[in-house]
Amino acid sequence: MRASARPRRDAGALAARPVESDGDRLLGIAHRAAATSAREPPALQRAHRPRDGLRRPGPVFLRHAVPPPDVRPCPAAARAAHRRGARRGPVLQGPCSRLRGRAGARRRGGGAGPGRRPRRLRGGPGSAIVPSVTAIAHLAEFTLKTTLGDCPPEALAVVRRAALDTLGVMLAGAAEPPARAVRALARAEGGAPLCTVAGTDLRTSPTWAALANGTAAHAHDFDDTSFAWMGHPSAPLLAALLAAGEAELADGAALVTGYVVGFEVGAALGEALNPSHYARGWHATATLGTLACAAAAARVMRLDAPETRHALGLAASLASGLRENFGTMTKPLHVGLAARNGLLAAALAREGVTASARALDGARGFAAAFGDAADDRLAAALERLGRRWRLLDPGIAVKAYPSCAQTHAAIDALLELRAAYRPAPDEIAEVLVGVDRLTPGILIYPEPTTGLERKFSMPFCAAAALADGRVDLASFEAEPAPAVRTLMPRVRMVVDDAIGDDPARRAWARVTVRLRDGRTLGPLLRGPAGHPERPLSDAALRAKFLACAGRVLAPGAAAGLAEAIEHLEAIPDVRALTARLTGPLD
Incomplete structure (x- = not known):
C-alpha cells in the first residue's frame, strides 16, 4: 500500500450500512448525488470512483459527508503514550481509533513513526499526549479542538457583523468585470452544481464557487480589514466557508466556528510575519488568507488531524499574491x-x-520564504491561539468607503473640514496628508486613469471628499468631475513621523488644508471610521449592507437576508442562507 493511501474498507460492511441511518441529512445527500451523477459525463463519474473500486454516491465533497465518529483523546492511552515517549502518535477513542490514531498517522506521514520523535518548534508549547509539535501541528490542533462554546459571545457578534458586511459587498461586486470574467470561465468549464454563486442563478463546484464569490467580495475593495492580518479577512473566509458549507450540508454553527478558526489562524501568522511580509511586496490577504481558508475549510469538512496538517502544508505551497x-x-x-x-x-x-x-x-518553509520571523516569534504567536482572541483585539475594521483603507482617515477629516468651513475648490491652495511609512507604497497612483487605480490614489480620494462631499461606489464608476481634477494636483502625501509604526495607528492620517487667503484648516489627526475604536453603528452597517445588496436584490429580499444573518449560528442548513444570495445577474 502506498504511504498516502487510505486503508480499504470492507465491501460487505459498506453495503450493510443503511444510507438512511442519519435521516433527512443523508437522504438529502443521496438525492443530490443521484441527480448530479445522472448529469455527469463518464470521465467525471470515473473520477468520483474511490481507490477501493466501490462506487459511492456523489462528487468528492459528498463522499465524506457522513459525520465522523466522536474522536477524543483517551486519558488512559495518553498516560501510556507518555510512558512510551509518545513515539507512536496520539491514541484516540472511537470506532476508528486504531486507524486514525496510529496507523493513519504513520501511513499518511502526519505523525511520528516508531523510533522517530517529532521536532519541536523552538519555544513552542507541548502537551501530555504530543510533547513537541511543529507549527503546522499546532495550527491543526487549534483548528480541530476549537468549538463554538470556546468562543467569547462578543466574538460571535463580530462574526455576524462581518457576515452582514461581506455578503452585502459580495452581491454588489458580483456585477463588476473581474467577477463576471470568473463566472464566464466557470460556466464554460462546468462543475458539479453543488454551490451558489452570489447574485446569479449559477450553481457550480465548490472550488469554482469559492473563486467566483471571493473575487466578487473584493471587487469594490469595500470589504473589511484586519490590522493583525494587514489584509482583508472576511472576503476569502466567507467565500470558502459558504462553498464548503453547502457541499458538506453544514449548519450555521459550523460556519461560524470555521470563520473564527480561520480568522485566528490568519491573524496569528500575520502577527508573526508582518509587517516585513507585507513590506516585501506580498498581498497578505492572498498569502495568509490561503492558509486561513484551508483551516476554516478543514473545520467545516471535518478533516482529521493528519488530513488537517496536510491541508495546511498544501496551502503553504498554494499561497501567493503580489x-x-x-x-x-x-x-x-x-x-x-x-x-x-x-x-x-x-x-x-x-x-x-x-x-x-x-x-x-522549516528551513525552506513558508515563514522563511515569506518573511523574517524567528522561530520564537512564530512560536509565541501560535502559543496565544485560543488564549487571546484577535477577533476582538485588535478586531475587525469595517470600511465606510469603497477605497483602500489607507485613504479613509484622510477622507473622514476632509469631509469634516468641508462641512465646517465650506471652502470652494478654487480657494484651496494645498492639501497636506501625513501618513505612516507603509502607506506611500500602497497608494501608488498619484495620477490614476481607471476606477480601480483611483481606489489607491490619495490625490483622487482627498479631492473627491473636498469637491463632491462624498466618496461612495459612484465616485469610482464615472469620470472625475472637473473640480476633482482641479484639486488633485494640490494634494500632497508625506510621511508623518509622529504617527509612528504602532499597528493600531497604521491607517491614521494627519490632514491640513491651506487656503489661498492664508488661513489654515486643521490639522486633524485621526483614525478612520469603522476602526474598532470608532466602529460603525449597527444602523450604519445595515444601511451599507442594504445599499450594496440592493444593487442586485429586491429591497424585501435584501432585508430578509439581513434578518437571516442576525441568527447566523442558529441556521440549521447553510443552504437556507445561500438560497437568499441568488439574483438576476448572468
Missing part, C-alpha cells in the same frame, strides 16, 4: 484564489495528498 497588482483586476482575484486554494488544499488532503510537516517553520 502587491504590485494593486489597482488592477488581479487584486480582487487574489481573494478568490485564496478562498479557492484553501478549499482545494483541504479537499486534496482528504483524498490522501500529503505535505511536509515543516511546510510552515
